Amino acid sequence: MELLLKPWPWYVSGPLITLVMALLLYFGKSFGMSSSLRTFCAIGGGGRYTKFFKFDWKAQSWNLMVVLGAIIGGFIATHFLSDGSVIDLNEKTVMELHTLGFKDVGESLMPSEIFSWNAVGSLKGLLVLIFGGLLIGFGTRYAGGCTSGHAISGLSSLQRPSLIAVIGFFIGGLIMTNFILPLIF
Structure with a gap:
């Protein structure tokens, strides 16, 4: 269980990304979040306003699972697979962020000064x-x-x-x- 609470090393996460990309290429699909946004706009009727959103969105509906997976995966990672440790940042980066007005640098992935x-x-x-x-x-x-x-x-x-x-x-x-x-x- 402790392995799950630490960031995965490159030699685990890299091959997993490669596997996903190989599967997408095998099935003739391409990955990208902006194509999901285009599909959402087409579902919402964006094709009435511009040709860019006028396409067969049902053929791209599989890509919406990527968005759902990113949301669910992010939730699981932050709520169940995080050990709450401080982010290890370079000291110079910490000082530069302090001069910009960021107070708790490295305490959170989403600084309160922005989020x-x-x-x-x-x-x-x-x-x-x-x-x-x-x-x-x-x-x-x-x-x-x-x-x-x-x-x-x-x-x-x-x-x-x-x-x-x-x-x-x-x-x-x-x-x-x-x-x-x-x-x-």
Whole structure:
């Protein structure tokens, strides 16, 4: 049981991800969370407003199980498989986050300065959610998929557009972390 309460090492989780990807490729499916969002929008009638959501969503309904599995798996991991230990962060990272106003760095995966109802309900929190949501929605549509789809599914099937997208995601993440995030906090 103690093994379940510790983060799984790469040599366990990596092959499991590989197994899932091999099964998806074998059955002619591709992985990605943004395709699930597209399916949800199509179910909700998005096809009445744009051609992008006008497709046979029933053929993609299997992908909704990925979302359900992520939700259930996240719940199980945080409530039953977590030992509550502090996150092991580099001391320099801890100091930089303290200077940005984060108090209990490493105590939680979701810092209250971002994920509490007070933070989300503030003007800054609402603007970050709305602006960030629009950028993510535009970015996933423009890139033809999300980070998980390109980085896991696209790269495993050796797609050049996925390699370019993943490089762009990393560059964007570095710019956000080093230049934009300090301006927000």
